[in-house]
Amino acid sequence: MDLPPDSPRVVRPSSKRDAPWFQRFSRPILFLIVSLMLVGAYLAFTIPVAVFPNTDFPRIVIGIDNGVTPIDQMLVIITRPIEEAVNSVPGLRKVQSITSRGSAEVDLFFDWNSDMILTLQRVDAVVARMQAELPPTAKVETHRLTFASFPILGYSLTSDTIPQNRLWEIATYDIKPRVNRLDGVASVLVQGGRVPEFQVTPDPARLLTAGITVNDILEAIRRTNLIDSPGLIENNHQLVLGLISGQVRTPEQIGQIVVKSSTAGIPIRLGDIAKIAPSVAPVYTMVTANGKPSVLLSVHRQPDSNTLDVANEVHSQIEEIRPTLPPGVHIEPFYDQSTIVHESIASVRDAVLLGLLLSSVILVLFLRDWGSSLVAGLVIPATLLITFIVLKLTGESFNLMTLGGLAAAVGLVIDDAIVVLENIVLHRDAGQRRFEAIQSALQEMTIPLIGSTITPIVVFLPLISITGVTG
Template sequence: MSLSDISIRKPVFAWMLMAFLIIFGYLSMRKMGVSQLPDVDFPMVNVSVAYEGAAPEVMELDVIDPIESAVLSVEGVKSMTSQARLGSANISVEFNLDKNIDVAVSEVEAKINQAQRFLPDDIDPPTISKVNPDDRPIMWLAVTSDTMAPKELMSYVRDNLKDRFQTVSGVADVFLGGYVEPNLRVWVDNDKLNRLQLSVSDVVSAIQAEHKESPSGFIEDSTRERNVRTLGEATSVEEFSKLPIIRRGGAPNYVPLFLGDVVKVEEGLADVRRISRAMGKTAVGLGVRKQRGSNSVDVATGIKAKMAEINKQLPAGLNIGVNFDSTTFIEESIHELSFTMIMSAVLTAIVCWLFLGSFAATINVILAIPTSILGSFIILNALGFTLNTFTLLGLSLSIGIVVDDAIMVLENIYRHHEMGKDKVRASMD
């Protein structure tokens, strides 16, 4: 005996099953994660390497070639593409579809670690990552100021705003766009170097040797042990200018010389190679990534609520606003699905009422459509799917099939009933 036969013979069971699917389907829909794209790991692994100041040709010969030779030995590699730029390189490795991408990441990392001895000594550690469209930022915030200098603006965003947005529920990471690290600029005077018989290498060596804080061990006696800290790092431009130059040409320098004697030190920013602007003003961007499987709309709502709270505490002249919000499209898609489901139920009910003239048949159709659609959310949630562009598209298309089937089944039952069969027999036939 099929489920439809049981439901026809036992209407109470059918009503309870319908109520179960509608209620728990609705709860499952509210529980599901919402995002623009599905949470799927592509069979791709990206390796990013930074080597400051290196020409593209150097990146190709000294960085890309050793890494490619090592990664090609990983099982399941389908193709590999590389790009070399000034100071950076990117290697994209595509694997076969049957390759476990998490295992592939581990194997690629192991091979790159083995090839580390062939890479330049002062290169930054390679960054290995998977490709997942759900890792894209869902929002971009722009912070601008009419009163702050760029250095002050960037320091304020880094020290006061970034961490506050990271505490919002569902946020995985907040990264800065257009941000330039503050640093000290050391301008060398060639005439002074020549007069004191110094070179730029002597200045660099003095900074490396004197501007650092090394562990200094302990001082012990019979009853106590104390940690010793050597204050070696300069905390201001004045202190930095007083760092001693203790060697000249690799030999000890016995004449007291200080950095301020041959260089000019000033506070500034690192080399600006990227800029961020909002409404024609210099800005610092805050990119928000959500946790995988979390609800993008809820995360965006939390970010906007936090932004409204922070706006009340910002210094005069500082402004923060939303520059990009991908959840607007998601909200419109969900509203469109709800509208389509309601409209289909209403139109189907009107058609059944006009052609069949039965109020009971109209009620059955109105309940059948949400039962079918909402019931599918129970399975989607159990299988770990999210509400995204593809699942919403599939549900929107399925509404047409559900409406068509509801009308055809109801019309067939009505036809058998007019042939003289009772309601139970007409429904089963």
């Protein structure tokens, strides 16, 4: 039915299609932001924490220990053969070596694009083939260089009443195994103390009479001091593995080792031709803590582990071990890398809180708008929580680099938030409604803000091309 021309018309509000996109999708946008913040807060507790980022340096270190062999002999029979053998490893750029009395270190440098895990396997294969050509007394170790190669915790074991050889046994047999099996611990290195051993002093006259050489003594001790199995024993339809222990623990047991038999068939025992007494291994390096001789335990973490979690587990384990130590034995930490991480996290926290406080004070003083101050305060934690999702997806960790970047980025986020809010308030004061003011502010400030944000990125962009340890 047609209305007469003079009839009153109902003025309908403008269609929702004419509203700005952020007004039409305000609820989904709010839901998405809150969801991302919750996901970021959850993932923040799963991101590894370390002092430095997880970096695979293109370097593999081969360490060789061969007692007290002279330098010239080490160079000929160990260092040079290893250098020549590793030249066949793909991707090798440079080889450097340091040879000293009884030890050698061969450093292999590769391209930064090399897969260091695969490269380490190839180096291990070369070293395994070389092992037969090296002296039987040579001990060879290979490892790739990462930030996890350095210890994260260190403890000192001291005592005024317990001897150093007993401290070494406590550290090696009581503390080290319990710490080494914790989650995230790669290895525990024991340094210092006096390593207990038995000293065998042959009598030259008796050796000559019995026709026995020093090599015969060494071979007899090596052949006897072991645990072996004679095989399986079948009994009542069951197979039982038999074990025979020939381990020696006292000088008397060592003296009962049969070196050889005489022509008359009489066994010649080690105690008949030599003196056996408890002793300690020679000490070439003195280790002290607080001016006292001590035993040090250095804890290394696994490359992908969390420094804070590993440190907390080790501290808890040490506190459980402490009451079981003999009276007079003191164990104290002398190095703790987790304190650096705690300080870095605290600095980021302080930067965020200070940014929130300053931005809120500035907005309240100059704009006199508590609502705008609240919005600016929410922008910073929302941005950081969403950044945690990116860190998790890219496999990054909380370290000095990422935490420092977050602390620096807080200033940029606050600056952009203040500029946008100030422009919105300006349009509101001009008489525009809320959404109209937001739309006008975004139209005016989007391109300038993008430019101001990209500018520092462009300035630091050339740093991406830096290679080597610096990059």
